[in-house]
Amino acid sequence: VLGKPSQPPNASWPRSQNGSSAEADPAANLTFSSYYQHSSPVAAMFIVAYVLIFLLCMVGNALVCFTVLKNRHMRTVTNVFILNLAVSDLLVGIFCMPITLVDNLITGWPFDNTTCKMSGLVQGMSVSASVFTLVAIAMERFRCIVHPFREKLTVQQALVTIVVIWALALLIMCPSAVTLTVTRDEHHFMVDAHNRTYPLYSCWEAWPAQGMRRVYTTVLFSHIYLAPLALIVVMYACIARKLFKASGPARAGEEATTEGGRASRRRARVVHMLVMVALFFTLSWLPLWALLLLVDYGQLSEPQLHLVTVYAFPLAHWLAFFNSSANPVIYGYFNENFRRGFQAAFRAQLCPLQWGSHKEAYSERPSGLLRRRALTDVHRSDSGLPSESGPSSGARRPGRLPLRNGRVAHHGLTPERPGCSPMPLTTPAWDL
Secondary structure (H helix, E strand, O other), X not given: OOOOOOOOOXXXXXXXXXXXXXXXXXXXXXXXXXXXXXXXXXXXXXXXXXXXXXXHHHHHHHHHHHHHHHOHHHOOHHHHHHHHHHHHHHHHHHHHHHXXXXXXXXXXXXXXXXXXXXXXXXXXXXHHHHHHHHHHXXXXXXXXXXXXXXXXXXXXXXXXXXXXXXXXXXXXXXXXXXXXEEEEEEEEXXXXXXXXXXXXXXXXXXXXXXXXXXXXXHHHHHHHHHHHHHHHHHHHHXXXXXXXHHHOOOOOOOHHXXXXXXXXXXXXXXXXXXXXXXXXXXXXXXXXXXXXXXXXXXXXXXXXXXXXXXXXXXXXXXXXXXHHHXXXXXXXXXXXXXXXXXXXXXXOOOOOOOOOXXXXXXXXXXXXXXXOOEEEEEOOXXXXXXXOOOHHHOOOOOEEEEEEOOEEEOOOOOOOOOOOOOOOOEEEHHXX
């Protein structure tokens, strides 16, 4: 549904504007197309580009899942939603990227009817679940920051919300799954380099009328792109206004060093990361939606439709799929806890973290300051260390933890093992 023209791609060229076959002698209306849509250099470029984002998607999102599931202190409400985003991106990488690449290289549809339905359904559901999850994240941040005294969402409630999100995604994509089908064009054949001919099959949405496809595309665009992202913009604007007001009255640097100022900056960093995820999603999927609306409403000629199908759609699909690969990069860039989790994932086999012990590990601060043992207040944070989402995250309650050399110990972690590279077991006290 998110990439097929309203008529069978490639098989529509010998048909008239109303989609009916010509009534003349069938032999005089046969159409022959090259088996491959692109030359070897162009095809190689597409293959390399798709393989790169596929590997990045698999590795990056697998690391996100590993980091959130492995570390109990990472199981916050926001991170549970981020985990759901990673799962939907993995589904796109597994079920959609390889199939879409092959479909963009070969003139016809080389797979069966089940693959046609599954590919369209999984891609549509993943996109729907992603945008609905972005809305849920924005709403959760909105409640925590704009209305801090309201009851916080728990992890269990977040899991129920995720189930509802996937149910809505399945519901809205059911019409596409029903109408997607594989058909053969009796008057169109593919010819390979050895001059052998093959029948042409196409995977497309067989709507009873052209207008129904147009209405469905408009409904999808408004419900899983335009309206959700407009809601996200409004909520993040309110959050930014609230944070700006909270940091505004600071005087002579004194207020900025208070716990309230530090909490406000932590929230601002998390919101900055989430805004970047939503913005990148918006820009990545905009070209593909523009092409879908252009095909349905633009009344393109057959050469124009051929050009859009062969060149524009593969590029738009690549950009949309790139969004699924870039999210882990955004998390790692903006969030120190995800960076530490990604680093720990690569060392997990050699230096596994063991939770539940009561030893403490500290690291030295090179400057040599704060040599004396001290205590520092630790409060729940928004993005990984003790969560503000509730006690279900498994984190300790706010309290006082021992401070050595300017660093706060993480309780429940084993110290560095012999032969293992140092693990980030401490958090700088000045970063809390």
